[in-house]
Amino acid sequence: MWNIKQCAEIFSDSVNKLKLALKSKIGESQEHGYLVWDKDDEAAMDFVTAAANIRCHIFSIAQKTRFDVKSMAGHIIPAIATTNAVIAGLIVIEAMKVLNKEYSRCKTVFLNRKPNPKKRLLVPCALDKPNPKCPVCSEKHEVTVQLNCKSTTVKCLEEKILKGALTMTAPDVEIEDGKGTILISSEEGETDGNHDKFLSDFGIGHHTRLKCDDFFQDFEIIVNIIHDEDSERGVEFELYGDLAELKTKMEKRQTDGQATVSTNAAEANGSQGAGKDGESSSAAKVTNAAEREIGAGDKQARKRRAVDDAEMPVKRARVGEEEREEENEDLQLINDDDDDDDDIMIL
Numbered sequence: 001m002w003n004i005k006q007c008a009e010i011f012s013d014s015v016n017k018l019k020l021a022l023k024s025k026i027g028e029s030q031e032h033g034y035l036v037w038d039k040d041d042e043a044a045m046d047f048v049t050a051a052a053n054i055r056c057h058i059f060s061i062a063q064k065t066r067f068d069v070k071s072m073a074g075h076i077i078p079a080i081a082t083t084n085a086v087i088a089g090l091i092v093i094e095a096m097k098v099l100n101k102e103y104s105r106c107k108t109v110f111l112n113r114k115p116n117p118k119k120r121l122l123v124p125c126a127l128d129k130p131n132p133k134c135p136v137c138s139e140k141h142e143v144t145v146q147l148n149c150k151s152t153t154v155k156c157l158e159e160k161i162l163k164g165a166l167t168m169t170a171p172d173v174e175i176e177d178g179k180g181t182i183l184i185s186s187e188e189g190e191t192d193g194n195h196d197k198f199l200s201d202f203g204i205g206h207h208t209r210l211k212c213d214d215f216f217q218d219f220e221i222i223v224n225i226i227h228d229e230d231s232e233r234g235v236e237f238e239l240y241g242d243l244a245e246l247k248t249k250m251e252k253r254q255t256d257g258q259a260t261v262s263t264n265a266a267e268a269n270g271s272q273g274a275g276k277d278g279e280s281s282s283a284a285k286v287t288n289a290a291e292r293e294i295g296a297g298d299k300q301a302r303k304r305r306a307v308d309d310a311e312m313p314v315k316r317a318r319v320g321e322e323e324r325e326e327e328n329e330d331l332q333l334i335n336d337d338d339d340d341d342d343d344i345m346i347l
Helices: 004-029 042-058 066-073 083-099 154-165 243-270 279-293 296-330
Strands: 107-111 122-126 142-147 171-175 181-184 209-214 219-227 237-240
Touching: 004 042, 042 066, 083 107, 154 171, 154 181, 154 237
Parallel strands: 142 219
Antiparallel strands: 107 122, 142 237, 171 181, 171 209, 209 219
């Protein structure tokens, strides 16, 4: 199997051979010609094998031998009008602009399923500007990770954050502690003993900076650690494009907490509001507090007393009616059936 250096050399040599073959074919026919794919063509097979293995190396895909590529290429049916073929052609056109340093002419081209109102299937659009918060597009390659250093292992940092969230292939991580401590190495077996250790075991805590480098992708980034023991349940880490975004979320969390406390206080104050005369609400408050503290028996007794208190004005009214009835009895006429003329009033 060819290594990456051999693939680059064979790729260049095969391109030169194919160019010569195309020139000779054009010279013979005296018109524009083209090359026909043939798996038995040595230059064509070298070109396909070298190009495929270079792409495999870039995207960390298992490479293939020349024999494997030839066996697979022999079963491929050439397709011209498919979507993949159209997009591949557009990629080549844009790549030629990049190679010629015509960056202002580069476009993002979309292939529609149906023609648009202008009857176009291919719609070119201007390129989007780099996102300043993107760790790849921004000039300052830094991200912030909020996690619990006492419960997050080095293996979790490598697999879930660096390789998962940041899409690194073989990261090398160095702690910026002035000593150049190597936390993770892309060399096999060099730092395997650190995998089950927690980040706090290496002195990693709040505001620790980790220098991360991926040689295969030529990508470097600084990871700022924010230690948070009160992180939300079920969330191992949270990734932020910049520290300002993290501060915004932390401030929002504090604001929500203060709002909850204020709501509870308002509800407590509202329960103390007085009624018309100000005494009934206070009595209700005392009664409710007492009912929470006393048992069920005392609660029933208090309820009975409350009922008795409520009936007191009614009883006083009844007593007044009885007194008036007695007075009426004292002020009554005693009729003498025998003599209608003798009417005596007794006071």
